[in-house]
Amino acid sequence: MIEKIIRVLLTAALLGGSVAAQSTIAPTPNSTPPPSAAPPTSLTPSNIIPGTAAPPNPILRFAKLSPLGDSPDWSKLQAFAKTMTRAELEAALKEIYTDNSTLPAAWRIEGTALLIQTGDPAHPEARIELESISKPPSESTRPWHRVTELQPIQDRPLLSDLHIALDPGHIGGGYGRIEERFLSFQPNEFIQEGDLSLVTAQMLAERLKALGAYVSLVRENSEPVTKARPATLREAALKGLREAGFPDPKEGYDGLTGDAKLLTVQWQSEKLFYRVSEIHARGNKVNTQIKPDLVLCLHYNAEAWGNATSPQFSPQNHAHVLVNGCYSPAELEQADVRFEMFHRLFSRIHEEEIPLADAVAEGLLRATGLPPYIYTTPNARRASANPAVYARNLLANRLYDCPVVYLEPFVMNHEETYRRLLAGHFVGRTLIAGRLQTSAVEDYVRGVVDGLVAYYQKHRKPL
Numbered sequence: 158m159i160e161k162i163i164r165v166l167l168t169a170a171l172l173g174g175s176v177a178a179q180s181t182i183a184p185t186p187n188s189t190p191p192p193s194a195a196p197p198t199s200l201t202p203s204n205i206i207p208g209t210a211a212p213p214n215p216i217l218r219f220a221k222l223s224p225l226g227d228s229p230d231w232s233k234l235q236a237f238a239k240t241m242t243r244a245e246l247e248a249a250l251k252e253i254y255t256d257n258s259t260l261p262a263a264w265r266i267e268g269t270a271l272l273i274q275t276g277d278p279a280h281p282e283a284r285i286e287l288e289s290i291s292k293p294p295s296e297s298t299r300p301w302h303r304v305t306e307l308q309p310i311q312d313r314p315l316l317s318d319l320h321i322a323l324d325p326g327h328i329g330g331g332y333g334r335i336e337e338r339f340l341s342f343q344p345n346e347f348i349q350e351g352d353l354s355l356v357t358a359q360m361l362a363e364r365l366k367a368l369g370a371y372v373s374l375v376r377e378n379s380e381p382v383t384k385a386r387p388a389t390l391r392e393a394a395l396k397g398l399r400e401a402g403f404p405d406p407k408e409g410y411d412g413l414t415g416d417a418k419l420l421t422v423q424w425q426s427e428k429l430f431y432r433v434s435e436i437h438a439r440g441n442k443v444n445t446q447i448k449p450d451l452v453l454c455l456h457y458n459a460e461a462w463g464n465a466t467s468p469q470f471s472p473q474n475h476a477h478v479l480v481n482g483c484y485s486p487a488e489l490e491q492a493d494v495r496f497e498m499f500h501r502l503f504s505r506i507h508e509e510e511i512p513l514a515d516a517v518a519e520g521l522l523r524a525t526g527l528p529p530y531i532y533t534t535p536n537a538r539r540a541s542a543n544p545a546v547y548a549r550n551l552l553a554n555r556l557y558d559c560p561v562v563y564l565e566p567f568v569m570n571h572e573e574t575y576r577r578l579l580a581g582h583f584v585g586r587t588l589i590a591g592r593l594q595t596s597a598v599e600d601y602v603r604g605v606v607d608g609l610v611a612y613y614q615k616h617r618k619p620l
């Protein structure tokens with residue numbers, strides 16, 4: 158039990174609440190609970206070895222940063238002063254962004270102002286004035302466009318002027334094994350999520366371009382976007398382990414399993430590389446170079462498959478779609494995470510993101526025939542009437558400064574799905590596991606296209 162608690166706290170602290178949060182592999186009863194299931198306390202050695210540390214300074218408690226996170230510039234929120242009503246702010250926090258924990262928040266609303274703890278003793282609070290009527294900021298204040306701000310279609314293709322970035326989840330190629338996204342049930346065959354997501358993005362890009370969209374791929378091959386590598390992140394990993402109360406961690410994980418593996422410098426360096434640094438680099442590329450109206454994060458889900466060298470099939474198969482939200486109090490103690498949440502909230506990204514996610518989820522469920530995945534863990538919450546749409550605080554959907562629809566169809570270690578995925582992308586039907594079946598990649602692509610077409614047909618100005 159102690160080991161489990163250590164693991165949860167370590168996971169939350171070392172990876173910014175986004176280890177389990179970023180891993181979209183569905184939990185099983187034996188797996189580690191998500192960080193938000195942990196006691197929402199700050200991670201200090203005193204949590205692990207009770208009674209060894211002094212009580213924390215209440216201001217510095219909110220000064221922590223997520224791994225590889227930067228100190229936020231709180232003055233940037235002033236751009237949103239007098240744009241939102243108190244009722245709008247409270248509703249967004251209650252219905253989307255928080256997990257509705259009853260623990261004290263790192264902010265308060267006083268009259269017509271929001272006061273957020275900054276963690277900076279020199280300026281402990283950021284004050285954002287609210288307004289008595291809703292005055293959404295103009296489109297010139299942000300890089301992305303709402304559907305209602307796009308030029309009328311007139312007689313052009315439906316997605317004309319829309320810039321969509323496709324983000325193929327993970328890296329794949331030679332990185333699939335350390336990413337723990339390599340799956341093989343026979344010596345001469347394997348699938349990797351990072352390879353499948355890239356093929357899916359390439360297929361989807363062609364379809365969306367044919368509908369008039371301008372499409373960018375956040376990753377175009379099986380190489381990392383980040384320039385960092387596990388070796389360059391070794392010091393950061395070691396520092397994280399020491400701050401978490403492990404002064405002398407083991408270096409390599411060869412021969413180790415379970416929690417012992419997790420507490421090595423090697424495992425932590427690799428995690429920082431492919432899960433944290435990589436997503437930061439993609440966030441930087443999306444926000445400073447691509448500047449799209451929408452990002453689609455393309456993933457394939459999995460149920461826990463046990464040991465990678467002898468994985469298990471799962472009878473489960475399902476789909477779900479994620480939007481940003483459901484921040485836990487422990488995550489919100491980190492200053493950068495807190496800033497990013499309020500920046501998204503005041504940017505009103507959710508107003509575009511959630512209806513878009515609903516439409517895409519509807520298309521995806523119909524095209525794949527999959528049932529919605531039902532979360533039973535506190536790190537996710539329903540975000541709309543669509544049973545497949547959930548809010549979660551993932552690094553990607555938090556950092557990308559525009560609406561993000563994060564897709565999680567198919568369980569890769571569902572036996573029939575695995576066999577369909579081995580066959581990759583093909584048109585029509587082929588004999589798989591004794592019956593004629595369509596390509597899972599093709600169904601995925603068709604579902605996303607159908608969902609986007611339905612959304613833009615419904616909401617875009619025709620003339």
Ligand SMILES: [Zn+2]
Nearest residue numbers: 181326456457
């Ligand atoms: Zn994934």
